[in-house]
Every structure is written in C-alpha cells, then in structure tokens.
Amino acid sequence: MVKTKTKNLKIVTVNIREDSLEEIMKIIKIDKTYSSRSELIRVAVRDWLKMTVKNAEETLKSLSTPEKQLDPAKFVQVPHDIENKYGEIVREFRTYNKLREA
Numbered sequence: 001m002v003k004t005k006t007k008n009l010k011i012v013t014v015n016i017r018e019d020s021l022e023e024i025m026k027i028i029k030i031d032k033t034y035s036s037r038s039e040l041i042r043v044a045v046r047d048w049l050k051m052t053v054k055n056a057e058e059t060l061k062s063l064s065t066p067e068k069q070l071d072p073a074k075f076v077q078v079p080h081d082i083e084n085k086y087g088e089i090v091r092e093f094r095t096y097n098k099l100r101e102a
Helices: 018-031 037-064
Strands: 075-083 089-097
Touching: 018 037
Parallel strands: none
Antiparallel strands: 075 089
16 A cells, blocks of 8 residues: 655645546555545655656657757758647658759
8 A cells, every 4th residue: 555644745626527437436445555535646746746747858859859850961861741649740851862953
C-alpha cells in the first residue's frame, strides 16, 4: 500500500467524469495498492507531473543544443504532416540525401 504524508497536503476539488471514476474504483478494488480514490489520484498526478517536468527539461535541453547545419548541396529537408497519438496533426521534417543535381 502506498503511504502518503498528510502534513503538506492541500484540499483541491476536482470534477471527474463518471466513467473515469468507475475506472478508478475498479483499480482500487482489484489492485489494493491504493486505500482510497484520493490516494490514487494523488499518485497519478504526482507521476504525471514528474513525467511532464522531465519532458519539458529534455525539450529545453534540445532547444539549447545548436543544430548541425546540413550542406544544402547534399541534403534536402521535406515537411511531412503526421497524426500523433492524440489525433493532432504535427509537422516534422525528414532529411534526404540528394542523389544528383537536376
């Protein structure tokens, strides 16, 4: 069972869809790791925040690293629109070697 210190906790009211609440209750009944809905939600938010901060730090790090300049005589970058796992259209660039000049 996950134990959380209650010393620094603040009360926050959250509205959750009924189907999500049902899933939370299923997890609590099956898993027995969490003693309450509040505990499961605290752990989920904590883990999400850790992941989000890590991703943000990696993004900042990659933005601060200078990109290699490609020789335009040898390479071409082509935009390519893809759908990510959230159904959003994201543009990425693919780099190709030029075989020969036209």
